[in-house]
Amino acid sequence: MKHIAKKSILNVKPYVPGKPIEEVKRKLGLQDVIKLASNENPYGPSPHVLAAISKAAHNLNRYPDGDCYYLRQALAQHLDIEPNQLIFGNGSDELIVMAVRAFVNEGDEVVMATPSFLVYDIASKIAGANIHAVPLKNFRYDLEGMKAAITDKTKMVFLGNPDNPAGTYLSEEDVRHFLKGLRNDILIFMDEAYFEYVEAEDYVNSIRLLRTHKNIFVTRTFSKMYGLAGLRIGYGIGGPSLCDVLNRIREPFNVNSLAQVGALACLEERAYYRTIAKKISTQRRYLYESLSSMELEYVESCTNFILIKVKAKASKVAQKLLEKGVIIRDMSFWGMDHYIRVTIGTEPENQKFIQVLEEVL
Amino acid sequence: MKHIAKKSILNVKPYVPGKPIEEVKRKLGLQDVIKLASNENPYGPSPHVLAAISKAAHNLNRYPDGDCYYLRQALAQHLDIEPNQLIFGNGSDELIVMAVRAFVNEGDEVVMATPSFLVYDIASKIAGANIHAVPLKNFRYDLEGMKAAITDKTKMVFLGNPDNPAGTYLSEEDVRHFLKGLRNDILIFMDEAYFEYVEAEDYVNSIRLLRTHKNIFVTRTFSKMYGLAGLRIGYGIGGPSLCDVLNRIREPFNVNSLAQVGALACLEERAYYRTIAKKISTQRRYLYESLSSMELEYVESCTNFILIKVKAKASKVAQKLLEKGVIIRDMSFWGMDHYIRVTIGTEPENQKFIQVLEEVL
Numbered sequence: 065m066k067h068i069a070k071k072s073i074l075n076v077k078p079y080v081p082g083k084p085i086e087e088v089k090r091k092l093g094l095q096d097v098i099k100l101a102s103n104e105n106p107y108g109p110s111p112h113v114l115a116a117i118s119k120a121a122h123n124l125n126r127y128p129d130g131d132c133y134y135l136r137q138a139l140a141q142h143l144d145i146e147p148n149q150l151i152f153g154n155g156s157d158e159l160i161v162m163a164v165r166a167f168v169n170e171g172d173e174v175v176m177a178t179p180s181f182l183v184y185d186i187a188s189k190i191a192g193a194n195i196h197a198v199p200l201k202n203f204r205y206d207l208e209g210m211k212a213a214i215t216d217k218t219k220m221v222f223l224g225n226p227d228n229p230a231g232t233y234l235s236e237e238d239v240r241h242f243l244k245g246l247r248n249d250i251l252i253f254m255d256e257a258y259f260e261y262v263e264a265e266d267y268v269n270s271i272r273l274l275r276t277h278k279n280i281f282v283t284r285t286f287s288k289m290y291g292l293a294g295l296r297i298g299y300g301i302g303g304p305s306l307c308d309v310l311n312r313i314r315e316p317f318n319v320n321s322l323a324q325v326g327a328l329a330c331l332e333e334r335a336y337y338r339t340i341a342k343k344i345s346t347q348r349r350y351l352y353e354s355l356s357s358m359e360l361e362y363v364e365s366c367t368n369f370i371l372i373k374v375k376a377k378a379s380k381v382a383q384k385l386l387e388k389g390v391i392i393r394d395m396s397f398w399g400m401d402h403y404i405r406v407t408i409g410t411e412p413e414n415q416k417f418i419q420v421l422e423e424v425l
Numbered sequence: 426m427k428h429i430a431k432k433s434i435l436n437v438k439p440y441v442p443g444k445p446i447e448e449v450k451r452k453l454g455l456q457d458v459i460k461l462a463s464n465e466n467p468y469g470p471s472p473h474v475l476a477a478i479s480k481a482a483h484n485l486n487r488y489p490d491g492d493c494y495y496l497r498q499a500l501a502q503h504l505d506i507e508p509n510q511l512i513f514g515n516g517s518d519e520l521i522v523m524a525v526r527a528f529v530n531e532g533d534e535v536v537m538a539t540p541s542f543l544v545y546d547i548a549s550k551i552a553g554a555n556i557h558a559v560p561l562k563n564f565r566y567d568l569e570g571m572k573a574a575i576t577d578k579t580k581m582v583f584l585g586n587p588d589n590p591a592g593t594y595l596s597e598e599d600v601r602h603f604l605k606g607l608r609n610d611i612l613i614f615m616d617e618a619y620f621e622y623v624e625a626e627d628y629v630n631s632i633r634l635l636r637t638h639k640n641i642f643v644t645r646t647f648s649k650m651y652g653l654a655g656l657r658i659g660y661g662i663g664g665p666s667l668c669d670v671l672n673r674i675r676e677p678f679n680v681n682s683l684a685q686v687g688a689l690a691c692l693e694e695r696a697y698y699r700t701i702a703k704k705i706s707t708q709r710r711y712l713y714e715s716l717s718s719m720e721l722e723y724v725e726s727c728t729n730f731i732l733i734k735v736k737a738k739a740s741k742v743a744q745k746l747l748e749k750g751v752i753i754r755d756m757s758f759w760g761m762d763h764y765i766r767v768t769i770g771t772e773p774e775n776q777k778f779i780q781v782l783e784e785v786l
Contacts, residue, residue, distance in 0.1 A: 065639060065667040068580070068610045069527050073670070079677040084490045099487070108486035118479050124687070125469035125652035126460070129445045154515050154657075157676050165526075165551075166430050183676075190526075190674055219429070249429045278426060291486035294682035296515075306426040309434065313551055315518050315544075316440040320681055321655035326485070 072170070072192035079182050083391050097389040100407040100417055103228070103258075103369045105291035107343070107410065109326065110336040113292075116329035117322050128321040135328045139299065142331055143271060148304045151311060152319045156257055156283040156298025159310070161187045163281060163300075164220065166309050167251050168193050172219040177205050179229055179398035181255065184222040193219070203230040203363045203371070207242045220251040225268065226258045229395060229405045231365030235266040243277060251306075254282045257298075258367040260289035261341065267366075271301060278303040286323070288368065289337055290330045297323035344368050347408045354418045358425070368408045371395070375425065378404050384424040390417055433531070433553035440543050444752050458750040461768040461778055464589070464619075464730045466652035468704070468771065470687065471697040474653075477690035478683050489682040496689045500660065503692055504632060509665045512672060513680045517618055517644040517659025522548045523671050524642060524661075525581065528612050529554045533580040538566050540590055540759035542616065545583040554580070564591040564724045564732070568603045581612040586629065587619045590756060590766045592726030596627040604638060612667075615643045618659075619728040621650035622702065628727075632662060639664040647684070649729065650698060651691040658684035705729050708769045715779045719786070729769045732756070737786065739765050745785040751778055 066074060082101030089097050108114075132152045140147040153159040160183050168174060170192035176184045178197035188195050196213040198206050205227065214221070223242075226233040234242075243252070254270050270282045285298035297319055300310065330337070351370055355362050361373040374381045378401055382394035385404075395403035406417060427435060443462030450458050469475075493513045501508040514520040521544050529535060531553035537545045539558035549556050557574040559567050566588065575582070584603075587594040595603075604613070615631050631643045646659035658680055661671065691698070712731055716723050722734040735742045739762055743755035746765075756764035767778060 065528075065612070065664065065670055068612070069670045070530060073527060073673045076673050078673055081488065081491050081677050084494075085487070086490065087492075087494065102488050104488065105486050108483065114482055114485075117482055117485070121475055121478050122469065124475075124478070124655035125466050126446070127442065127463050127465065127648070127654045128657070129447065130442050131448075133445075133448065154681075155676070155678055157678070161676060166434055167426075169431060251426070251429070287488070293488045293678075294485035296489070296678060296681040303426065309426055309430045312434045312437050312439055315516070315522060316442050317516060317518070317654075317657060320515075320657040320684065322683060323681065 073190050076186055076189050079186055080397060082393060085391070088386065088391055092387065094389045097391065098409060098413045098416060099391040100409050100413065101391040101393045102293070103288060103367070103407045104293050105289060105340060105368070106413060107291065107340055109291040109330065110333045112333055113326055113329040117326045120322055120325040124321060126321070128317050128319060128324060130316045132319055132324050135324045138328055138331050143301065145271065145301060146304070149301055149307060151300045151307045151314065153298045153300065154318045155287060155296045156255065156285040156300070157183050158318065159283045159298060159300045160184065160253070160255070162310050162313055163251060163253055164188055164191050166313055168219050171217070173215060173217040174220045174222070175210050175213045175218055176222040177210065177224070177227065179400060180222065181224050181228045200230055204232045205234060207238055211242060211246070214246070214250065218250055220253060222253050222255065224255045226262060226367045228257070228369070229371050229398060230363055231367045231369055231371055232363065233262055233264060233267055233366045235264070236268045237266065239268040239273065248277070248279050250279060252277070252280045254280060256282055257285045257288055259284050260337065261344065261368050262366045263345070264366055274301065274303065278305065281306055286327045286330060289340065290327070292323065292326050292330065295323040295326050296320065297327050344408050347411060347414050351408060351414055351418070358422065369405055370408065371403055371405050373402055374404055376402070378402055381424055385420055388420045388424070390420050392417070434551050437547055437550050440547055441758060443754060446752070449747065449752055453748065455750045458752065459770060459774045459777060460752040461770050461774060462752040462754045463654070464649060464728070464768045465654050466650060466701060466729070467774060468652065468701055470652040470691065471694045473694055474687055474690040478687045481683055481686040485682060487682070489678050489680060489685060491677045493680055493685050496685045499689055499692050504662065506632065506662060507665070510662055510668060512661045512668045512675065514659045514661065515679045516648060516657045517616065517646040517661070518544050519679065520644045520659060520661045521545065521614070521616070523674055524612060524614055525549055525552050527670050527674055529580050532578070534576060534578040535581045535583070536571050536574045536579055537583040538571065538585070538588065540761065541583065542585050542589045561591055565593045566595060568599055572603060572607070575607070575611065579611055581614060583614050583616065585616045587623060587728045589618070589730070590732050590759060591724055592728045592730055592732055593724065594623055594625060594628055594727045596625070597629045598627065600629040600634065609638070609640050611640060613638070613641045615641060617643055618646045618649055620645050621698065622705065622729050623727045624706070625727055635662065635664065639667065642667055647688045647691060650701065651688070653684065653687050653691065656684040656687050657681065658688050705769050708772060708775050712769060712775055712779070719783060730766055731769065732764055732766050734763055735765055735786065737763070739763055742785055746781055749781045749785070751781050
């Protein structure tokens with residue numbers, strides 16, 4: 065059927081996710097496997113969240129509330145915005161795809177950084193867009209370069225903030241400077257999947273920017289800090305008109321019932337998640353120190369993952385780590401042949417990773 | 426932001442789902458509300474399925490298996506097909522949207538029946554397709570008319586079987602006759618969301634047709650008979666080449682973990698679901714008899730819903746039923762001003778519906 069498919073989709077390299085723990089156990093015959101490959105929260109959601117999910121399961125024969133009423137009300141209040149400024153997705157990656165589908169015509173241009181989150185590239189290619197991918201400079205967005213890449217045909221700009229896989233962030237000043245003088249008919253997609261991990265005081269307040277910039281769309285997720293990656297729920301924040309456009313192409317029941325209930329419960333668990341943020345912060349320092357003592361370079365991260373330069377082929381290192389039951393991400397796919405990306409796990413997980421990495425190198 | 430959105434999506438009337446029970450209670454201040462509006466299984470999934478879901482919840486911090494490995498193996502065996510002939514969706518409605526996105530270019534033509542499932546129309550309009558909607562004849566697909574509507578530009582044909590909202594089906598002979606002489610570069614989308622309810626012996630065996638027709642794509646769901654509408658999972662069956670094309674635009678984690686676990690458990694519960702099919706069958710007869718004794722016309726259905734001609738404006742009847750706590754579907758939106766569609770519920774639900782309908786009329 066390839067001959068009758070849209071041409072734009074046949075050139076797309078599909079996204080390669082981190083391997084599931086079960087799969088590695090099954091294929092390599094291992095008992096003990098840890099996964100530091102997909103930037104998941106290793107502690108999981110709180111007991112309160114799990115209880116809310118279990119309680120709601122008896123109602124699964126009913127379609128979800130397509131409007132996410134209760135979650136919408138609570139989140140709007142939490143963020144101090146209007147309920148009609150929100151749209152929910154089957155993970156925030158669905159919102160990336162929806163935004164591209166709604167705004168990008170064949171032949172339009174899309175500006176993004178490289179390396180960056182692969183779904184920006186995949187979704188844009190499927191839409192038949194021409195992509196201007198501007199290389200990172202010293203592992204940070206080259207905003208001058210990205211601004212220079214904008215032409216009359218540019219329809220959309222992706223700002224991953226913090227970005228994946230580098231783990232660096234854009235400040236209030238960075239973003240304001242970038243926006244200055246920019247046409248307001250370009251959609252600025254600010255992907256803040258790692259928002260909850262950022263401690264930097266000069267990190268941009270994107271929701272405040274929405275008041276003056278109707279062309280900004282901010283996405284966040286319950287998959288990372290909130291530990292609900294398996295349930296699939298993310299959200300987008302934008303002006304009512306932008307959300308209305310996206311709602312027209314949203315599938316009516318795109319967010320499942322348990323995800324809605326789980327996300328709502330997460331919002332009631334601030335203390336629990338603050339504790340997790342602290343643990344991750346402590347473990348980040350542990351990893352920095354361990355890597356330094358191994359004389360390995362890494363990129364300082366404001367997220368729950370770290371990009372590390374290994375003194376060997378990343379593909380080989382990744383394979384050897386895998387054989388010892390440690391799943392991390394080989395960055396060769398991104399053209400970074402000597403880099404791996406490692407999620408910050410629990411204390412024992414990080415210790416195991418460091419120990420195995422020492423053996424392997 | 427409407428001025429920069431794709432033109433094709435601004436003409437789309439969004440899908441209006443059946444109202445959630447919670448919403449009706451909240452807005453009308455009612456305690457006792459039954460929902461017979463969304464063709465859900467009123468009994469819910471089996472205790473075994475619910476237990477499997479609860480057991481898997483501890484793992485929600487991990488991304489789902491994007492490949493749906495275990496479910497894929499089990500379902501392939503169950504259907505006697507190869508694992509690479511399957512693709513899973515966030516409900517089968519996601520697969521409708523994916524198929525249109527993958528194959529339909531702007532200006533292509535899509536043939537469907539009217540009235541039919543609204544998502545066919547919405548997805549095709551968003552893609553910028555020209556739609557040929559062929560009216561039902563006596564509440565059945567007019568396959569001759571649909572075949573006559575096919576032109577050189579036709580890229581896709583939707584066959585809902587059984588169809589919604591009519592509840593009628595296509596036989597083996599109907600479909601074979603339709604396919605005869607048809608170009609093989611037209612995607613034939615056979616939506617079998619209500620497959621498990623069909624008792625007719627001459628119902629088409631679509632999986633057998635796949636062996637000779639690489640351009641057929643069949644979808645089914647765990648939302649209807651299996652009672653997992655809230656979890657969102659459906660699947661498509663086609664040739665490996667067709668599935669490969671669709672996989673390229675699939676979001677990597679489109680099916681949540683609990684949906685995968687729940688669906689797998691459903692496949693182990695054949696006896697439970699056979700019992701439900703029997704109950705629905707019995708209740709269908711009860712509704713037929715009650716409607717006949719009220720001298721109301723209805724369409725004989727092979728599904729868990731019935732299209733009923735009320736002797737008044739459907740919108741008014743629906744509103745009055747709603748005020749008495751019975752949610753059904755007003756068919757005015759489909760241009761059927763005197764029809765309502767009612768899901769077959771439990772025995773007490775159906776009795777309440779009949780009682781309230783008598784009061785209202």
